[in-house]
Amino acid sequence: xxxxDQAPRNASAFRHEALLYAGEDxxxxxxxxxxxxxxEREETVLxxxxxxxxxxxRHTLQHTFPHTSNLxxxxxxxxxxxxxxxxxxCIIPAWRDFVNQNGGGTRPLRGIGEPMSTHLSDAAITECHxxxxxxxxAFADTRDWWLLCPYDTSTLSAQVVAExxxxxxxxxxxxxxxxxxxxxxxSVISAPFEDPLPEPPPNTPALxxxxxxxxxxxxxxxxxxxxxxxxxxxxxxxxxxxxxxATNSVRHGGGRGTLRVWLDDRAVVCDVRDAGRLDDPMVGxxxxxxxxxxxxxxxxxxxxxxxxxxxxxxxGTTVRLHVERG
Numbered sequence: 001x002x003x004x005d006q007a008p009r010n011a012s013a014f015r016h017e018a019l020l021y022a023g024e025d026x027x028x029x030x031x032x033x034x035x036x037x038x039x040e041r042e043e044t045v046l047x048x049x050x051x052x053x054x055x056x057x058r059h060t061l062q063h064t065f066p067h068t069s070n071l072x073x074x075x076x077x078x079x080x081x082x083x084x085x086x087x088x089x090c091i092i093p094a095w096r097d098f099v100n101q102n103g104g105g106t107r108p109l110r111g112i113g114e115p116m117s118t119h120l121s122d123a124a125i126t127e128c129h130x131x132x133x134x135x136x137x138a139f140a141d142t143r144d145w146w147l148l149c150p151y152d153t154s155t156l157s158a159q160v161v162a163e164x165x166x167x168x169x170x171x172x173x174x175x176x177x178x179x180x181x182x183x184x185x186x187s188v189i190s191a192p193f194e195d196p197l198p199e200p201p202p203n204t205p206a207l208x209x210x211x212x213x214x215x216x217x218x219x220x221x222x223x224x225x226x227x228x229x230x231x232x233x234x235x236x237x238x239x240x241x242x243x244x245x246a247t248n249s250v251r252h253g254g255g256r257g258t259l260r261v262w263l264d265d266r267a268v269v270c271d272v273r274d275a276g277r278l279d280d281p282m283v284g285x286x287x288x289x290x291x292x293x294x295x296x297x298x299x300x301x302x303x304x305x306x307x308x309x310x311x312x313x314x315x316g317t318t319v320r321l322h323v324e325r326g
Contacts, residue, residue: 016170030172035110043107045112048114049114088128110147111148124307129160134282135147137189149168151164197311197320204262209257210256225323228263241270242272274316284301308321
């Protein structure tokens with residue numbers, strides 16, 4: 001690692017930095033000065049962390065920072081990651097809204113976002129890593145925008161922390177700002193994601209469908225969702241999301257696709273595969289324009305599901321939906 005004495009604001013670049021900390025005291029030691037410095041520079045700050053950490057930050061700021069009126073005036077905004085990051089694919093649009101509503105890169109902004117926690121499933125952890133990597137692509141052209149992403153090294157696995165070194169160009173640990181020599185090259189981030197998903201459970205029935213078979217897709221998904229005792233609203237969301245993905249397969253994936261549906265410990269999972277190819281790694285993560293025609297399907301699916309996993313290669317595309325059973 002190459003150490004940097006300070007972390008100067010570079011008006012020509014998006015600064016995406018991982019804060020490596022252990023426990024609440026180190027979390028506050030890394031985040032409170034970051035927020036205070038932003039306030040002193042009259043920068044707007046958005047903090048997206050857990051509810052308990054929001055409480056800790058509010059308490060500490062009110063007791064250590066003299067200009068508490070700035071907090072009340074909205075210079076520091078707070079949002080619960082449990083809501084913003086219910087689906088990791090929804091976090092980038094939330095940051096985009098924050099940037100656009102506060103000058104769109106014409107004035108300095110700061111953010112703190114902590115999507116990673118120990119309660120996440122393995123699939124959700126994978127998609128959080130994907131989210132962190134895509135942040136570098138989504139905001140590559142945004143000026144003077146500094147995002148700090150905390151990682152608790154005392155609770156997260158070594159593999160999760162190691163991946164943070166690869167998804168963040170900058171690291172902040174023990175009071176030192178560093179560049180990360182392991183950060184992925186932008187050309188790798190901008191390429192379609194081809195890493196395979198785990199295979200469905202053995203003997204999971206496959207339903208091949210075409211345009212005439214979309215009703216059968218809805219029925220198959222509805223039946224398993226009802227068996228899992230999903231609430232009526234969540235069952236409707238799942239059926240709508242699966243129908244949207246299957247319809248995309250018919251329209252854009254060669255006219256047909258294959259559906260598999262199963263239950264895991266947390267969710268009802270729908271896996272739709274077709275022969276199409278997606279070339280945009282940001283698909284489903286851009287808020288559609290009001291006047292936009294088409295291109296809303298995967299955005300809608302991300303709003304309906306707790307997790308959406310998309311993989312695409314020359315062999316075809318897989319879209320896997322997760323709707324939690326609780």
